[in-house]
Amino acid sequence: MNKKLLLTAIIAVFGQFSYAQFITVVSTDFLKMSDNSTCFSPRFSPAGDYLLISSSGYTGLRAYDFASKTITRITDDAGAGYNTQISADGKTILYNKTELIKNLRHNSLIQVEKATRIKKQLSASTRESITPRFVSNKSTYIIGKKFVKTNVSNSEAKPIITIEDRKMVLYTTNARKVLTPNGTTASYIWPVISPDGQKIAYTVVGKNTYVCKLNGTEPVSVGYINSPQWLNSSWLIGMDDKDDGEKLISSDLVAVSVDGKKHQKLTIPAGKMALYPAASADGKRIAFTTQKGELYILAVRIN
Numbered sequence: 001m002n003k004k005l006l007l008t009a010i011i012a013v014f015g016q017f018s019y020a021q022f023i024t025v026v027s028t029d030f031l032k033m034s035d036n037s038t039c040f041s042p043r044f045s046p047a048g049d050y051l052l053i054s055s056s057g058y059t060g061l062r063a064y065d066f067a068s069k070t071i072t073r074i075t076d077d078a079g080a081g082y083n084t085q086i087s088a089d090g091k092t093i094l095y096n097k098t099e100l101i102k103n104l105r106h107n108s109l110i111q112v113e114k115a116t117r118i119k120k121q122l123s124a125s126t127r128e129s130i131t132p133r134f135v136s137n138k139s140t141y142i143i144g145k146k147f148v149k150t151n152v153s154n155s156e157a158k159p160i161i162t163i164e165d166r167k168m169v170l171y172t173t174n175a176r177k178v179l180t181p182n183g184t185t186a187s188y189i190w191p192v193i194s195p196d197g198q199k200i201a202y203t204v205v206g207k208n209t210y211v212c213k214l215n216g217t218e219p220v221s222v223g224y225i226n227s228p229q230w231l232n233s234s235w236l237i238g239m240d241d242k243d244d245g246e247k248l249i250s251s252d253l254v255a256v257s258v259d260g261k262k263h264q265k266l267t268i269p270a271g272k273m274a275l276y277p278a279a280s281a282d283g284k285r286i287a288f289t290t291q292k293g294e295l296y297i298l299a300v301r302i303n
Contacts, residue, residue: 021264021303022235022255022257022262022264022302022303023231023235023255023264023266023300023301023302023303024300024301024303025266025267025298025299025300026298026299026300026301027298027299028267028268028269028296028297028298028299029296029297029298029299030269030294030295030296031064031295031296031297033064033071033295034069034070034071035071037055037062037071037293038055038056038292038293038294039053039054039055039289039293039294039295040053040054040055040056040058040081040275040276040289040293041053041054041058041081041082041084041276041289042276042277042278042287042288042289042295043084043086043278044278044279044280044281044285044287045086045090046086046087046088046089046090046281047090047281048066048280048281048282048284048285049065049066049067049090050063050064050065050066050090051063051064051066051287051297052064052074052081052084052086052093053081053289053295054080054081054082054084055081055293056293057078058078058079058080058081058082059076059077059078059079059080059081060073060074060075060076060077060078060080060081061073061074061075061077061080061081061084061093061095062074063114064295072114073117074093074112074114074117075095075110075112075117075119077095077097077098077110078097078098078099079095079096079097079098079107080095080096080097080110081095082095082096083095083096083131083132085132085133085134085139086134087134087136087137087138087139088134088136088137089137090114091113091114091115091137092111092112092113092114092134092137092139093111093112093114094109094110094111094122094132094133094134094139094141095109095110095112095132096108096109096110096130096132097109097110099125101125104127105127106125106126106127107125107126107127107128107129107130108121108122108123108124108125108126108130109121109122109123109130109132109141109143110122111139122139122141122150123141123143123148126143126144128143128144129143129162129164130142130143131143131160131162133158133160135152135156135157135158136156138150138151138152138156139152140152140157140158140160142160142162142171145164145169145176147160147171147172147173147176154173154174157172157173158197159171159172159193159197159214161179161191161192161193161200162191163188163189163191164178166187166188166205167179167180167184167188168180168181168188168191168200168202168216170200170214170215170216177215177216179200179212179215179216180216181210181212181216181217181218181219182204182207182210182219186204186205186207187204187205187206188202188203188204188205189202189203189205190202190203190209190226190227190228192228192229192230193214194230194233194258195230195232195233195281196233197214198213198214198233199211199212199213199214199233199258200212200213200214200216201222201228201230201236202228203225203226203227203228208221208222208223208224208225209221209222209223209224209225209226209228209236209238209256210222211236211258211259211260220258220259220260221260222236222256222257222258222259222260223256223260223263224240225237225238225239225240225254225256226238226239226240226241227239227276227277229277229278229279230279231255231279231283231286231300231302232283232302233258234257234258235255235256235257235258235283235302236255236256236257236258237253237254237255237266237277237279237286238254238256238277239251239252239253239254239274239275239276239277239288240252240253240254240265241273241275248273248291250273251273251274251275252265252266252268252274253265253266253268253274253277253286253288253298254266266286266298266300268288268296268298269296272290272294272296273290273291274288274290274296275288275289275290275291276288276289283300283302284299284300284301285297285298285299285300286298286300
C-alpha cells in the first residue's frame with residue numbers, strides 16, 4: 001500500500017472511531033455509602049438532587065443527597081425498591097410494599113413524605129400487581145386493570161404503560177389498550193414511555209429491545225439491550241449482559257439511538273459489570289450498580 005492510500009485508510013479508521021463516540025463519559029464517580037451498605041435499583045429524583053437506592057431484593061429505600069453526601073433511610077419495607085416513583089418536586093415517593101399473607105405474596109401501595117417519612121397506604125393489600133405513577137405531584141396507579149387517578153383530573157392524567165399476562169397494556173384517561181407490536185405470542189417486559197410521551201421502549205423475551213409508537217405500531221429493533229431506560233427522547237441506555245447458563249459473566253453499559261442505527265458501549269471501570277442503569281431527567285448522569293452492590297455515577301455528554 002502506498003503512503004497516500006495508507007494515510008487515507010488511517011483517516012478512515014480514526015474517522016469511524018470518532019464518529020462512534022456519540023456519548024462522551026466526562027467523569028466516573030464511585031459513591032461509597034457512609035454506612036458501608038450495598039446499593040441496588042438506583043433512581044434519580046426529577047431535579048437530580050438525590051438518588052433513591054435499595055438493598056438486595058428491592059428491600060427498603062434510602063436517599064443519597066448529592067450536595068451533602070448524606071444518606072436518609074426512607075423505609076425498610078420489602079419490595080420498596082421496585083418500580084419506585086418520585087413526585088416532580090421530589091418531596092413524595094410512591095412504592096410497592098410486599099408481604100406474605102397466608103403464604104401468598106400481597107402488594108400494597110405506600111406514599112411516603114421524604115422529609116418526615118410519614119407514610120400513607122393508598123391501597124389495601126392485594127394479590128393484584130400495582131403500577132404507580134406521578135402526574136407532577138399527584139399520585140396515580142394501575143391496580144386490577146383499573147386506572148386509579150386519585151385527585152388527578154382527566155385533563156391532567158398521562159398514559160401509563162404496564163405488563164399484564166406478558167403483554168403490554170396502555171392506560172389512558174378513558175381507555176385500556178393491549179399492545180402487541182411483535183405479535184400476540186411474544187412475551188413483553190420492561191416497557192417505558194419516552195420523555196416526550198411519543199414512544200415506548202420495551203424488550204421481547206429471548207429477542208431484542210424495540211421502540212414503537214405510543215399506539216403500539218411501527219416497532220423498530222434497537223438490538224440487544226436489557227432493562228432499557230430513556231436517556232432522552234432520542235437515546236436509550238441499558239445493559240448488554242451475558243451469562244453461562246448459571247451465573248453472569250459480563251454486563252456492559254450501552255447506549256443506542258431510538259432508530260437503532262447508532263450503538264455505543266460506554267466506558268465503565270475495568271472489571272466491573274454494570275447492572276440496571278438509571279438516567280437523570282436532564283440526561284447528564286447515569287447511575288448503575290454492580291453485583292456486589294457498588295454504586296457508580298457517570299457524568300455524560302451527548303455529542
